[in-house]
Amino acid sequence: MPVADLSTLPPQERAEKSLLFKPFQLGGMGRLEHRIALAPLTRNRGRPSDKHEGTWVPWDIQTKYYTQRATKGGLLISEALPISLQARAGSMFNVPGIFTDEQKEGWKSVVEAVKPTGAVFVAQLFHGGRSGGHTALSRAVSSSATRIESSLMGGPGDVPDEMTLEDIKRTIGDYVQCAKNAIEAGFDGIEIHGGNGYLPDQFLHSNVNKRTDAYGGSIGNRNRFVIELCEAVASAIGPDKFGLRLAPYGFFNETRGTQRTEQWSELCRALAPKGYAYIHFMEARYDEVLSEQTKLSALGQEMSTDFSSDGLPTLEPFRAILGKDTPMIVAGGYDTENCWEVVDSGRADIIAFGRFFTSNPDLVWRIQNGKELVKYIRPLFYVWPEGKPAQGYVDFANHEENVHTQEEKLVLEEHKKRGIVVAKPGWQLSQDGVQLGEIFV
Ligand SMILES: Cc1cc2nc3c(=O)[nH]c(=O)nc-3n(C[C@H](O)[C@H](O)[C@H](O)COP(=O)(O)O)c2cc1C
Numbered sequence: 001m002p003v004a005d006l007s008t009l010p011p012q013e014r015a016e017k018s019l020l021f022k023p024f025q026l027g028g029m030g031r032l033e034h035r036i037a038l039a040p041l042t043r044n045r046g047r048p049s050d051k052h053e054g055t056w057v058p059w060d061i062q063t064k065y066y067t068q069r070a071t072k073g074g075l076l077i078s079e080a081l082p083i084s085l086q087a088r089a090g091s092m093f094n095v096p097g098i099f100t101d102e103q104k105e106g107w108k109s110v111v112e113a114v115k116p117t118g119a120v121f122v123a124q125l126f127h128g129g130r131s132g133g134h135t136a137l138s139r140a141v142s143s144s145a146t147r148i149e150s151s152l153m154g155g156p157g158d159v160p161d162e163m164t165l166e167d168i169k170r171t172i173g174d175y176v177q178c179a180k181n182a183i184e185a186g187f188d189g190i191e192i193h194g195g196n197g198y199l200p201d202q203f204l205h206s207n208v209n210k211r212t213d214a215y216g217g218s219i220g221n222r223n224r225f226v227i228e229l230c231e232a233v234a235s236a237i238g239p240d241k242f243g244l245r246l247a248p249y250g251f252f253n254e255t256r257g258t259q260r261t262e263q264w265s266e267l268c269r270a271l272a273p274k275g276y277a278y279i280h281f282m283e284a285r286y287d288e289v290l291s292e293q294t295k296l297s298a299l300g301q302e303m304s305t306d307f308s309s310d311g312l313p314t315l316e317p318f319r320a321i322l323g324k325d326t327p328m329i330v331a332g333g334y335d336t337e338n339c340w341e342v343v344d345s346g347r348a349d350i351i352a353f354g355r356f357f358t359s360n361p362d363l364v365w366r367i368q369n370g371k372e373l374v375k376y377i378r379p380l381f382y383v384w385p386e387g388k389p390a391q392g393y394v395d396f397a398n399h400e401e402n403v404h405t406q407e408e409k410l411v412l413e414e415h416k417k418r419g420i421v422v423a424k425p426g427w428q429l430s431q432d433g434v435q436l437g438e439i440f441v
Pocket of ligand 1 (some may be wrong): 041355
């Protein structure tokens with residue numbers, strides 16, 4: 001049941017009363033003790049494999065990163081893990097996958113080390129489709145032979161090969177195999193990355209999917225790949241260990257499909273009865289490369305028939321269709337203030353934090369105790385200074401009132417030397433280049 005407005009209460013009292021810090025059973029994945037999750041974040045810190053060309057494996061640094069962010073009964077969603085060489089796409093360098101035995105063993109070590117924290121750890125499975133273009137080791141595929149055109153997205157890109165029915169079958173098989181690998185490695189469940197213009201999203205969007213067979217040409221047909229994929233993976237590992245991520249209002253990787261509300265509503269109608277552990281949505285306001293304002297005005301122009309000029313597209317229609325039996329995670333632009341109401345009002349069950357979790361390993365504690373957040377360092381999201389992969393990755397400290405172990409003390413000392421920059425309210429929502437100068441590197 002939604003609870004009353006708690007915003008005037010002191011932080012700890014608010015936390016005691018709010019649903020944000022109440023337990024939640026996440027299907028068969030596990031029991032959460034609170035509703036704050038680590039969003040999937042690609043950080044490109046894998047170790048190059050010396051066994052398989054073009055692959056990377058997780059190592060100690062991932063163990064440290066996830067352990068720092070783990071809490072008892074807290075949900076951790078892994079970075080996007082490519083399911084094959086082809087899935088990696090040309091752009092995913094230094095990204096550890098989960099398709100070789102070496103990668104599976106690597107993740108097993110990470111998961112084993114994280115498990116004692118009591119966190120619920122889910123692996124996100126990824127296929128880039130057309131996003132990275134062809135490589136020497138594999139060709140890029142997509143729903144259709146439509147390339148990324150915009151220079152903002154690094155275009156014009158390579159024209160991908162349109163997937164044959166055989167390709168579709170094989171690719172779903174790759175997802176299934178990697179889902180099994182993830183469960184065998186000890187993950188509590190898997191999430192399919194169905195947003196951000198990657199392969200599943202390339203089937204959903206009408207500007208990318210130009211197929212005239214059963215996988216294109218209508219809303220129902222464009223949904224088919226995602227529905228079949230979910231069914232195949234869920235039946236391999238159990239539907240209650242399965243989650244799907246969607247970005248119905250995303251633009252990233254040139255996803256400019258029409259009839260978005262209808263498309264994703266119909267998809268949700270198909271997913272609702274399946275007993276999946278959750279569906280994870282990205283909020284319309286968030287975009288990887290556009291500022292919030294630019295994103296919203298572009299959405300407004302594109303979707304003038306879908307929502308009124310005084311309102312933004314919301315996730316509420318999807319929540320209503322999915323109902324309370326399919327838990328909903330939301331992500332995109334949440335901070336220490338706006339995260340409470342969305343759970344307390346019943347609009348979502350769990351909030352996933354991305355950027356602020358990079359720079360605040362003890363984010364859950366900070367929210368619970370009403371502490372300020374530290375700014376993240378955008379230039380170190382995907383790259384690092386030569387030989388220093390820890391920078392911007394595992395060198396952010398806990399709040400000084402929340403430092404217990406010797407290791408935490410050392411990280412704090414180092415962090416203080418560099419200078420701790422506190423985030424200003426609203427700062428995280430704007431993503432234009434202006435901020436790059438503000439961020440220390
Ligand atoms: C550095 C970075 C890497 C990301 N990698 C992924 C990813 O691997 N998979 C995914 O589904 N989303 C990815 N995202 C999106 C985040 O999961 C999240 O939805 C987004 O950052 C919005 O949440 P925030 O406002 O709390 O940062 C990434 C975002 C960032 C900033």
